[in-house]
Amino acid sequence: MNEIILITGANAGLGKDAARQLAENPDTKKIYLACRNETKAKSAKAELELITGRNIFEIMIVDVSKPNSVRSAIANLEEPIDALIMNAGGMGGKKPGELTVDGVSTIFAANVLGHVIMVDELLKADKLKHVAMYASSEGVRGVKKMGIKKPEFKSHSVEEFISIFNGSNFVEKVNGNTLYAYIKYAATLWMSAMARKHPAVRFISMSPGATSGTEVTNNLPLFEKIMYKYIGFPILMPLMGMVHKLEKGAQRYVKAITDESLISGKFYASSDNKLTGPVTDQSNISPDLVNETYQDNAYEAIHRFAA
């Protein structure tokens, strides 16, 4: 049972709606809203208390793109949590490929590195009791209908993963969308490796599906923002049945941490060529996801930056 739940990036979009839905379950006793901006966190907390009528939300200030911020937030956490929802991140803002002081791209730092450190610190301190969910994406296995290509690898070696995280793999300027698919792919493999290494905890990767009503398109470069925020999400994708509402996307997070029939180490998302609808095991679409060598190489490459 998930009495205490921690959600990263809980002040907006999918994270905030998942907090709202989980608070509707009387078994939920506390939800940590892990956010980087205190003002936004306080306003989300007040809104959630008002909507749900429950006073179970606690703010944790943490910037998941900064390893030390993550380490000190987990060190200051005074009790174990039952469930972790790794939701913070997105398309990496205006300069997703820009390197951080840790030598990795901004998009990788926020979506992956901080979460990996968070899980490691929680496990080390015996503060993660039951389940960890990672917000992945259908981009990991590509969506032909939308022209979204599956990430291509030469060898899936540790070095190749490293070259993706530090950007050296991309000789030409690469856009946020492409980077996004590669780093979510690596994180999804890392989750499967974690499931094998830590069988006492469940590790579920779940895509929320293409979800409208979030802020994910707000900080994109101008052209992409116009394409996604004003044309793709509100007009084209609904016409093609390729987007669902916020509530549906966040429901997938709730399913990921509560549905015990889901198998630890698997990645669940929409069925082939879809971005909405019921979720299925993605290894049927993308068998490379169950390759344990690839999983271990992604794990090791990430840990070169997480030490």
Ligand SMILES: NC(=O)c1ccc[n+]([C@@H]2O[C@H](COP(=O)([O-])OP(=O)(O)OC[C@H]3O[C@@H](n4cnc5c(N)ncnc54)[C@H](OP(=O)(O)O)[C@@H]3O)[C@@H](O)[C@H]2O)c1
């Ligand atoms: N929406 C979709 O269609 C879709 C599809 C597949 C996967 N996803 C994934 O779902 C997750 C949530 O997306 P969303 O659409 O709900 O986006 P969103 O509305 O932009 O919410 C993202 C949340 O993450 C937080 N965040 C970003 N960087 C952070 C950092 N370094 N430290 C702490 N918090 C940080 C944001 O905080 P601030 O307000 O401070 O920026 C915000 O609360 C992302 O991982 C995204 O990749 C979304």
